[in-house]
Amino acid sequence: MALFRVERRTPLSPDEAWRRLTAWEHHAAQVPLTRVTVTPAPPTGPGTLVVARTRVGRLGFDDPMEVVAWEPPAGGGPGHCRLEKRGRVVLGWAEIDVRPAPGGAVAVWTEDLRLRGLPGAFDGVVARAGRLVFGRALRGLLALPADR
Numbered sequence: 001m002a003l004f005r006v007e008r009r010t011p012l013s014p015d016e017a018w019r020r021l022t023a024w025e026h027h028a029a030q031v032p033l034t035r036v037t038v039t040p041a042p043p044t045g046p047g048t049l050v051v052a053r054t055r056v057g058r059l060g061f062d063d064p065m066e067v068v069a070w071e072p073p074a075g076g077g078p079g080h081c082r083l084e085k086r087g088r089v090v091l092g093w094a095e096i097d098v099r100p101a102p103g104g105a106v107a108v109w110t111e112d113l114r115l116r117g118l119p120g121a122f123d124g125v126v127a128r129a130g131r132l133v134f135g136r137a138l139r140g141l142l143a144l145p146a147d148r
Contacts, residue, residue, distance in 0.1 A: 001092070002113045002126035006135045010142045011104040014073040018098045020141050021107060022072075022081060024050045030137035045070050050083065063090040076100055089116055107142060109134050 010017050020026070022044055028036040034054045038044070048067040054060060065083035073079035078099040085092050092112035099106050113130050 001120075002123040002130060004111055004113070004127040004130045004134075006109045006131055006138055008107050008135070008138045008142060009101060009104065010107060012142060014076055014079060014098045014100050014105040017105040017107050017142060018073050018079045018096075021096050021098065021138070023141075026141060027052065027137060030140040031133060044081075049086075061087070061089040063087050065094065069095075073098055073100075090114070091116060107138060109138055 012020070024036050024038045024044070028034050031052065031054075033056055034052050037051045037053070039049045039051075044067055046067055046069070048070075050065045050067065052063040052065070054063065064086045066086055067081060068084050069080060069082035071080045078097065081096045083094045085094070091114040094109065094111040094113075097108040097110070099108075111130055111134065113126055115126065118126070
């Protein structure tokens with residue numbers, strides 16, 4: 001299990017930070033070589049399936065994730081989303097939490113990322129790579145123009 005956590009402060013309201021972090025189609029622009037599909041179309045709720053397809057040339061894999069908890073922030077309060085990974089290659093779960101903070105909000109991405117067949121000896125490397133990739137994604141999603 002490669003467990004990692006990334007936290008970012010933002011001047012955005014909790015509601016706006018949540019909207020940007022759960023606009024699944026925008027995640028593809030932040031993760032190289034990846035496209036994202038969502039079924040059914042928004043609005044998101046428990047049972048929504050988000051599939052991140054990563055591909056390099058002819059090699060690729062899907063990372064299907066099911067939304068199992070969906071609690072958007074209300075009135076500037078906190079929000080929580082949990083996705084369970086349902087794939088053959090990528091296993092584990094991810095959680096997105098947004099909470100109010102002075103001057104805006106704090107967004108936290110926590111993930112238990114496992115790759116089928118990869119020995120536990122590589123967990124540290126996977127966790128570091130996850131912090132790097134998802135830290136960049138969090139920063140990019142929170143910086144998107146307001147009209148998205």
